[in-house]
Amino acid sequence: MAGRRAPARRPTRPPEGMAPVAYFARRFLFFIGTLWAAVTLNFLIPRLQPGDPAEAIVSRLAGQSESIDPAQLQAIRIMLGAPDGNLFEQYVQYLGAIVQGDFGVSYTYFPYSVTHMIGQALPWTVILVGVTQIISFIVGTLLGTWAAYRRNSRVDSVITLGSTFLGTLPFFWLALLLIYVFAITLRWFPERGGYGGGSSPGWSWIFISDAFQHSVLPAVALLITGPIGWIIGMRNNMVQSLGEDHARLAVARGLPRRRIALTYGARIAILPNVTGFAIALGSVLGGTVLVETVFNYPGMGRLLLESVSSRDYPLMQAIFLFTTVGVLVANFLADLLYGFLDPRVRKADTA
Amino acid sequence: MSTPAPAVPVPGTDTEALQASATELSRRSRLPGWFVILWRNRKCRAGLLLLGAFVLVALFAPLIAPYDPRGDAFPTSLGPTGGHWLGTTAQGEDVFSQLIVGARTSLIVGLAAGLLSTLIGLVIGLTAGYLQGWVDEVLSFLINLGLVVPALPLMVTLAAYAPVRGLWLIIAVISVTGWAYGARIKRSQIITLRTRDYITAARFAGDGTARIIAREIVPNMTSLIVVGFMGAALGAIGGEAGLAFLGLGDPQTVSWGTMLNQASLGGALLTGQWAWLIAPGLALSLLITSFTLINFGIDALSNPHLRED
Amino acid sequence: MALLEVENLSVTYTPRDLPANRAVHDVSFDIAEGEFVGLLGESGCGKSTLGNAVLRLLSAPARISGGRVTFDGVDLTTADEDELRTLRWTNLSTVFQSSMNSLNPVIRVQAQFADTFAAHKIPGDVTARATELLELVSLDRQVLRAYPHELSGGMKQRVALALALALRPKLVLLDEPTTGLDVVVQRSILTRLAELRRELGFAVLFISHDLGTVLEMADRVMVMYGGEIVENRSAAGMLHEPRHPYTRGLLGSYADPRLPDVQVTYIPGRPPDLSRPHRGCLFTPRCPHAEDACREIHPELLPEHGGLVRCLVAQEDRLPVVRLGAADAAATIGSHFPATGALTDPADTSDVAAEAVLTVDRVSKRYTSRRGLRTHSVDAVRDVSFTLHPGRVTALVGQSGSGKSTIARLITGVERPSSGEVRFDGDSGRTVRVDGLRGRALVDYRRHVQMVFQDPFSALNPTRTVAYALSRPLVNFAGLRGAAIRERSAELLESVGLAPAGQFLDKLPHQLSGGQRQRVVTARALAPDPRVLIADEPISMLDVSIRAEILELLGELVRNRRLAMLYITHDLLSARLLADEVLVLNQGVVVEHGPTREVIGAARDDYTRLLLDSIPNPFAPATRS
Amino acid sequence: VTGCTGTESASGPGTDGRIAFLDYGDFGGGSNPQANYNPYLDATRLGATEYVFEQLIAYDSYGCQAKPWLATQWTWTDPQTLVWKLRDGVTWNDGKPFSAEDVTFTYDMLKQHKALDTKGIWRYLSAVEATDPKTVTMRFTQPGAAAFTLFGEIKIVPKHVWSTVGDPVTFTNAEKPVGTGPFTVKAFNPQQLTLGRNADYWQADKVKVDELRFHKADGGGQIDQLKLSRGEYDSNAMFVPDIKKAYVDRDPEHNKYWFPSGGSISVYLNLTKAPFNDTAFRKALVPAFNRQEIVDKAQLGYVKPASQTGLVVPGQAEWLPKDLPNQGVVGYDPARADADLTAAGYPKNGAGKRVGKDGKPIAFSFRVPGSWTDWVQAQRIIVANLNALGFTVRAETPTPEAYENDRAIGNYDALLGVHGGSCNMFRNFQEPLASDQSAPIGKKAVSNFVRWNDPRTDQLIATLRTATDEVAQKAAVADLTTVMTEQVPVIPLWYGAKWFQYRTAKATGWPNEQNPYAAPSDNLLIITHLQPAGNTK
Ligand SMILES: Nc1ncnc2c1ncn2[C@@H]1O[C@H](COP(=O)(O)OP(=O)(O)OP(=O)(O)O)[C@@H](O)[C@H]1O
Ligand SMILES: Nc1ncnc2c1ncn2[C@@H]1O[C@H](COP(=O)(O)OP(=O)(O)OP(=O)(O)O)[C@@H](O)[C@H]1O
Ligand SMILES: [Mg+2]
Numbered sequence A: 001m002a003g004r005r006a007p008a009r010r011p012t013r014p015p016e017g018m019a020p021v022a023y024f025a026r027r028f029l030f031f032i033g034t035l036w037a038a039v040t041l042n043f044l045i046p047r048l049q050p051g052d053p054a055e056a057i058v059s060r061l062a063g064q065s066e067s068i069d070p071a072q073l074q075a076i077r078i079m080l081g082a083p084d085g086n087l088f089e090q091y092v093q094y095l096g097a098i099v100q101g102d103f104g105v106s107y108t109y110f111p112y113s114v115t116h117m118i119g120q121a122l123p124w125t126v127i128l129v130g131v132t133q134i135i136s137f138i139v140g141t142l143l144g145t146w147a148a149y150r151r152n153s154r155v156d157s158v159i160t161l162g163s164t165f166l167g168t169l170p171f172f173w174l175a176l177l178l179i180y181v182f183a184i185t186l187r188w189f190p191e192r193g194g195y196g197g198g199s200s201p202g203w204s205w206i207f208i209s210d211a212f213q214h215s216v217l218p219a220v221a222l223l224i225t226g227p228i229g230w231i232i233g234m235r236n237n238m239v240q241s242l243g244e245d246h247a248r249l250a251v252a253r254g255l256p257r258r259r260i261a262l263t264y265g266a267r268i269a270i271l272p273n274v275t276g277f278a279i280a281l282g283s284v285l286g287g288t289v290l291v292e293t294v295f296n297y298p299g300m301g302r303l304l305l306e307s308v309s310s311r312d313y314p315l316m317q318a319i320f321l322f323t324t325v326g327v328l329v330a331n332f333l334a335d336l337l338y339g340f341l342d343p344r345v346r347k348a349d350t351a
Numbered sequence B: 001m002s003t004p005a006p007a008v009p010v011p012g013t014d015t016e017a018l019q020a021s022a023t024e025l026s027r028r029s030r031l032p033g034w035f036v037i038l039w040r041n042r043k044c045r046a047g048l049l050l051l052g053a054f055v056l057v058a059l060f061a062p063l064i065a066p067y068d069p070r071g072d073a074f075p076t077s078l079g080p081t082g083g084h085w086l087g088t089t090a091q092g093e094d095v096f097s098q099l100i101v102g103a104r105t106s107l108i109v110g111l112a113a114g115l116l117s118t119l120i121g122l123v124i125g126l127t128a129g130y131l132q133g134w135v136d137e138v139l140s141f142l143i144n145l146g147l148v149v150p151a152l153p154l155m156v157t158l159a160a161y162a163p164v165r166g167l168w169l170i171i172a173v174i175s176v177t178g179w180a181y182g183a184r185i186k187r188s189q190i191i192t193l194r195t196r197d198y199i200t201a202a203r204f205a206g207d208g209t210a211r212i213i214a215r216e217i218v219p220n221m222t223s224l225i226v227v228g229f230m231g232a233a234l235g236a237i238g239g240e241a242g243l244a245f246l247g248l249g250d251p252q253t254v255s256w257g258t259m260l261n262q263a264s265l266g267g268a269l270l271t272g273q274w275a276w277l278i279a280p281g282l283a284l285s286l287l288i289t290s291f292t293l294i295n296f297g298i299d300a301l302s303n304p305h306l307r308e309d
Numbered sequence C: 001m002a003l004l005e006v007e008n009l010s011v012t013y014t015p016r017d018l019p020a021n022r023a024v025h026d027v028s029f030d031i032a033e034g035e036f037v038g039l040l041g042e043s044g045c046g047k048s049t050l051g052n053a054v055l056r057l058l059s060a061p062a063r064i065s066g067g068r069v070t071f072d073g074v075d076l077t078t079a080d081e082d083e084l085r086t087l088r089w090t091n092l093s094t095v096f097q098s099s100m101n102s103l104n105p106v107i108r109v110q111a112q113f114a115d116t117f118a119a120h121k122i123p124g125d126v127t128a129r130a131t132e133l134l135e136l137v138s139l140d141r142q143v144l145r146a147y148p149h150e151l152s153g154g155m156k157q158r159v160a161l162a163l164a165l166a167l168r169p170k171l172v173l174l175d176e177p178t179t180g181l182d183v184v185v186q187r188s189i190l191t192r193l194a195e196l197r198r199e200l201g202f203a204v205l206f207i208s209h210d211l212g213t214v215l216e217m218a219d220r221v222m223v224m225y226g227g228e229i230v231e232n233r234s235a236a237g238m239l240h241e242p243r244h245p246y247t248r249g250l251l252g253s254y255a256d257p258r259l260p261d262v263q264v265t266y267i268p269g270r271p272p273d274l275s276r277p278h279r280g281c282l283f284t285p286r287c288p289h290a291e292d293a294c295r296e297i298h299p300e301l302l303p304e305h306g307g308l309v310r311c312l313v314a315q316e317d318r319l320p321v322v323r324l325g326a327a328d329a330a331a332t333i334g335s336h337f338p339a340t341g342a343l344t345d346p347a348d349t350s351d352v353a354a355e356a357v358l359t360v361d362r363v364s365k366r367y368t369s370r371r372g373l374r375t376h377s378v379d380a381v382r383d384v385s386f387t388l389h390p391g392r393v394t395a396l397v398g399q400s401g402s403g404k405s406t407i408a409r410l411i412t413g414v415e416r417p418s419s420g421e422v423r424f425d426g427d428s429g430r431t432v433r434v435d436g437l438r439g440r441a442l443v444d445y446r447r448h449v450q451m452v453f454q455d456p457f458s459a460l461n462p463t464r465t466v467a468y469a470l471s472r473p474l475v476n477f478a479g480l481r482g483a484a485i486r487e488r489s490a491e492l493l494e495s496v497g498l499a500p501a502g503q504f505l506d507k508l509p510h511q512l513s514g515g516q517r518q519r520v521v522t523a524r525a526l527a528p529d530p531r532v533l534i535a536d537e538p539i540s541m542l543d544v545s546i547r548a549e550i551l552e553l554l555g556e557l558v559r560n561r562r563l564a565m566l567y568i569t570h571d572l573l574s575a576r577l578l579a580d581e582v583l584v585l586n587q588g589v590v591v592e593h594g595p596t597r598e599v600i601g602a603a604r605d606d607y608t609r610l611l612l613d614s615i616p617n618p619f620a621p622a623t624r625s
Numbered sequence D: 001v002t003g004c005t006g007t008e009s010a011s012g013p014g015t016d017g018r019i020a021f022l023d024y025g026d027f028g029g030g031s032n033p034q035a036n037y038n039p040y041l042d043a044t045r046l047g048a049t050e051y052v053f054e055q056l057i058a059y060d061s062y063g064c065q066a067k068p069w070l071a072t073q074w075t076w077t078d079p080q081t082l083v084w085k086l087r088d089g090v091t092w093n094d095g096k097p098f099s100a101e102d103v104t105f106t107y108d109m110l111k112q113h114k115a116l117d118t119k120g121i122w123r124y125l126s127a128v129e130a131t132d133p134k135t136v137t138m139r140f141t142q143p144g145a146a147a148f149t150l151f152g153e154i155k156i157v158p159k160h161v162w163s164t165v166g167d168p169v170t171f172t173n174a175e176k177p178v179g180t181g182p183f184t185v186k187a188f189n190p191q192q193l194t195l196g197r198n199a200d201y202w203q204a205d206k207v208k209v210d211e212l213r214f215h216k217a218d219g220g221g222q223i224d225q226l227k228l229s230r231g232e233y234d235s236n237a238m239f240v241p242d243i244k245k246a247y248v249d250r251d252p253e254h255n256k257y258w259f260p261s262g263g264s265i266s267v268y269l270n271l272t273k274a275p276f277n278d279t280a281f282r283k284a285l286v287p288a289f290n291r292q293e294i295v296d297k298a299q300l301g302y303v304k305p306a307s308q309t310g311l312v313v314p315g316q317a318e319w320l321p322k323d324l325p326n327q328g329v330v331g332y333d334p335a336r337a338d339a340d341l342t343a344a345g346y347p348k349n350g351a352g353k354r355v356g357k358d359g360k361p362i363a364f365s366f367r368v369p370g371s372w373t374d375w376v377q378a379q380r381i382i383v384a385n386l387n388a389l390g391f392t393v394r395a396e397t398p399t400p401e402a403y404e405n406d407r408a409i410g411n412y413d414a415l416l417g418v419h420g421g422s423c424n425m426f427r428n429f430q431e432p433l434a435s436d437q438s439a440p441i442g443k444k445a446v447s448n449f450v451r452w453n454d455p456r457t458d459q460l461i462a463t464l465r466t467a468t469d470e471v472a473q474k475a476a477v478a479d480l481t482t483v484m485t486e487q488v489p490v491i492p493l494w495y496g497a498k499w500f501q502y503r504t505a506k507a508t509g510w511p512n513e514q515n516p517y518a519a520p521s522d523n524l525l526i527i528t529h530l531q532p533a534g535n536t537k
């Protein structure tokens, strides 16, 4: 006998008589509250730690085998300027600046502003990671669907086992091998960077094709490891939903297998993945530290790693803020979207 | 109307089959139920065996490893030879010994961080989902916060700022950044479970909240919890390796991640020491694969329907 | 050639952790075109399994272990998926026992119709056709735009029925399509079904426990026992001259509640354990006419008296003759079984001597829910008052959705009333306000007040065995420890007719049939030996014989242990048999309240009369077509 | 390489005995470099500034010799006055003539904007004046000899451009930077920086390279090492493991390297704690470390064991006292260390543990930054050496930040530190040893992290700062090296290396061990020495 699920009861404590406006206002307040908390955390995390950006810069310049020139340290301290006031005043200033969209000047790229630096890195990350993320999701979902549809067949084994093995290869390692094989040995693709040394960034055809060639290997690395989660998740969910009575009845109704797989399996099985996907998309803004590092890709991940290691507070804070807001917004949208996709969802509970 | 079919034997001629399944039942019942359920799934069995092999290697690492993993008395940058199956590092350490000992680190990190973050997620998710009300509001807020604070960046930051980088720091960092998603999923799951009639029925049977959660709700979430645990463990193993690869790991520990990092720094590609570079990567992948394979059997734990095939 | 031919079909469950179970054994029957065939049988005897086997919808661990099913000349047991697919629904459709869950939760009703049409390449306007189909089952076209969760259980069942008829199939398999529906709705659906069948001419295989309905509607009735068909004859023949002792027993368990005197019997004993080998006739241990030969020889299903019967005694014509056609039929047939199993309606002991143990005082409940952006509220219960007394049973009847379960939840403290109060008079004469109880106090309260949940599919934890479910109240309230728990659990199972108990204790809910689950739920509620029992439809999925037996068990508890009971039901016969007084609820309001006999005998309220009129009466020749 | 589009074949020149282009390694500016040719923004400027701007003198920082550059001549008229004669015929690359105005403007700008004075030149200067268009006079607040080497590092910028700049601190100079140097910026994107030869350069005849191409690389990872080994760089400066096998052997004819020594890497003992405050104890430890093993194992044999004197030998050997055996490099001699320790009052107890004056076993921690793997490797050897002597030493590997912080505030027992290695003897000793560079425990010390506080050392350092004549300077340095060997404020173990790889396929004339005319970082000196390879292969 197939799984019977008790018809989900309405919550026992419904939000009595709450008007829709109030409901949205509440959700929005919740959103703002989380945003504020995240922003505050982003302010505090770097500041609560010991360390001096000037020292970090100088020691990076000097390298580990050279002694540090105190005069240089002094000059850099002056250049960066010490933050004014106590922590609270700094916090107020910080909030004020954020509201105005002013993130300050980057320490590592002085005198370029943080906004400028993020503007440089963001498109690369958004395009590379965003596109591969979406492709991973689509491919993963399709493969997972296929595997569940052909459960226990050879296709299922090939998909699940194959993707399991490939997908769990450590991804920086995979990246290295890809570079070695396809860039260094075969010389099919450039070995790193977002574009070649000779081309100048812009909307020219040459540049775009150059950038595309440079993005192939990192994209492949991301695509090999990306879909596994979606595949397994989708397959598991779908196996479950295909075992339910409504799917059994669909069989009895003589619906084509494909139709059953899609509307009675995949359509339901995809729901739990929506939030995960939204969060994944939201975190695209943070880039992928590892891939970008291995491929020297000029995206947010590498910028972040650099800002952290050289204690570039303004840059670090801004990147944190970006990723946080990205995930938060994605999360918020996913919640709203979920209500549309899953008619059963009890709106009060998705908060 | 057709005439009834000719006589057939008395019901129960397939006694042998019945007997067989009964003896099998008793033979198996000595093992814990969850294990039997997992063991039945072919892929899951392969995963369990693989994981078991890793665990054994990790447990007996000092016995298996031919040399001290940090002993650097050998010629440097050797390729695979009879004495050094996977060659030596640029410092003259035996790669094979490091690989064996590194299994320990990866397993410890995976299990500890997986457990820790699952536990945090479970406690917070379950409390929020079960109690609801303002507790839920507060905890949901925390969960959301944990969710939006970017994990890897935070991991990088914490690892970079912590004064001393021990293995436990890495574990703590990974757990602290990794619990939120699980908590969220568990919360929403428990919200759908807590209003089921059988939960109310358990209250009628006089069970307390703690018992209801532990005995009625959790079994229905086993696959979710275990999958969450494995996800966290995988994340931790990969995370440790990634941090180590970025140079943010604990250089004192021998782990596959530090091996990769050192292979990379030590110019394994340059000197053509493929074994040094490939071995830890493959080992890492196999370990993670074993987890994913086990995952195939997990569903049957909380969905008895899936136990039959 | 018949439309459906089933030959020597056997189905075996081979679960991994339990002994294999021959749920269906060597079953053969035919259904001719346009024929309406009823399938009766004890709960758990394999009816649903047989149905699934015919549709080839069995899933592991069940498999067809022998025999053939031929539909319209096509061998279904060997047909490949494509062949099956074209056959399905255009020729052969079904409504599942769990039809409440058989609609896709994420697409609208309209889409489910559209799917069906598209799959079989039926051209034309989906909306128009679907609207027409919904009208067949008396549903508004608005329903098309709804998602399944927005419909009530009865509506979902009707949608499922409309779907089943969508392609004008030649055969419809209905597995308890109306369980859980109140008599009025049930009546209207079945009347519709009969009309449709006349119009469209499809054949029906109708699985049900509702003897009255089956006998009234079917052309021919088959009776299953222990995985076998034991009798197969025309409905009239079955009604007037049942030949198999089991059939006779079943009929003896049925009566028309509207009669002035109602008496039913049940068949003592337990069905055979199909995981064990048996010799001889499976019914022998319970059969009043069993002879030595019965213990040795397994009888064949052979023609006899114009039907088929699987009974040596009957075949050799040594059965006592009963030939009935009137209202007293059932009672007389039942008398063939020992009187131990007899149950008459309670004497009008209208002494309200005992103090009320539970008082419901002007209780109302309003639900507010949000659908999209709109909120709307339902007054599920309005201003209801009544009392429960030790040693008395109060029946609560009423339409589906009238608020019966809501009252049960309010009384047991699962939910709080929006207004009014519920009071309980505890041991020490202390009165507690139930609507204010929390934590420990609530647990204490439930030591005395237990509830049988309406939906046995959700009231049992799918991951917990029967033994665990039963052990909890025994540990918490009865204070049992160790082996005593299992012993007492087994006793409880036996008392609700699940025997041998050992076979059930280690089963998981999904390995039980609907009726078996329902009895586990009842056994659990009885475990703490409560003073008040709220039973929400405790017998809706049981066959009439077990119904009678459980009613007797409950009746005994009421009489001997001075149990106070609120008995919620759609089944007026059982209300009549068990209850001292009846409350009729309509849309949350009590419309009639009085001693059972009075309410049933001389109903004043229109709605109550409607309820009574809807009860099927197979014995009234007028209703037969 | 497929991905490289653009200028690959575009540059025409390269005939008539010149080199068409050379491929160099990284050009600074972080992982995502932005156009920045402000020569004073050390942290963020791009490598091109080295070739666009010039200084008054070019310092050969290997041999520690000043070469005339924009200035042809300089004289100390008194210990506090220095007069520069500027070179004739020098023009800015926009055609404007170079004059003393530019020099005074530059120095005055550094005075006004402390953030630009990364060498701290105005710690010594009091005024810079143009006495005539070709003469600049500098006045010092005190005898200024100690500051002399710094002049080699101050790039001179054109007044006519920089005087119009609002705030030179945030000036990126991104559009066609104007300088006097041998190259101009030809093209830039974050992946590649291309410099073109300045045909009007004042010694244009010496510059044989038409184009320099710098390629973005991040800290010399595997990929860069591979590219280097395949000969894709004509010159680079990065760490390469097993360089002989990985680089030289791939093309022994052309692939060369030279790793001259940099600063000393030494054991820093916290001198405020016992037993490290005991000179005899420290002195006994000098032979306790297996420097050769560290060099071989942790440093892949690329460097040399360091001299206890604090000087870099053999480069600075002429500053050493003549009678010093083995130039102050002490060999590994655990037996002697053991004997000396016991003699100093630190015997081993029954359990083989070395005990302090208080009779308790001596246990302490030894820290190195965790991410510096070669140091971690060295740490292992050091700890093993110490434990072999009966100490109980914990190896700790904090993050570089934590390490730096604890080092500065004196919150440590023992760690590895770097000092010295420059041509400025004053700095070499003042930074690690002068008491004014120290601070109480808990406060950040500038650079005297061991907290050496010795009046005689301070006095010698003061002498070094003021002495303009070489004899006095040498005497002071010799005395300071004696302080090092006798009082052992720190224990140098090995010299950091300056990585330098070069190929002779296109160009010859690179500095190397045989011809160490410049350190690898002396870009102007090198570029004016390069010659086309005899046969262009
Ligand atoms: N998955 C299973 N594993 C083992 N036994 C099962 C399983 N499902 C059902 N059974 C057993 O098979 C028998 C027949 O079940 P079935 O559901 O066909 O009964 P039914 O006649 O439809 O009963 P009801 O009237 O209560 O619905 C029952 O005894 C039941 O316990
Ligand atoms: N949690 C809830 N939220 C909103 N409405 C509810 C809720 N529970 C019940 N209702 C509504 O209250 C009414 C009464 O429901 P209830 O379950 O008490 O009916 P019932 O008499 O038990 O019906 P049935 O015979 O079908 O079991 C129905 O209209 C139902 O839709
Ligand atoms: Mg059934």
Ligand SMILES: [Mg+2]
Residues within 6 Å of the ligand: C404, C405, C406, C454, C536
């Ligand atoms: Mg109800």
Ligand code: NI
Residues within 6 Å of the ligand: A190, A191, A196, A197, D001, D002, D003, D004
């Ligand atoms: Ni290239």
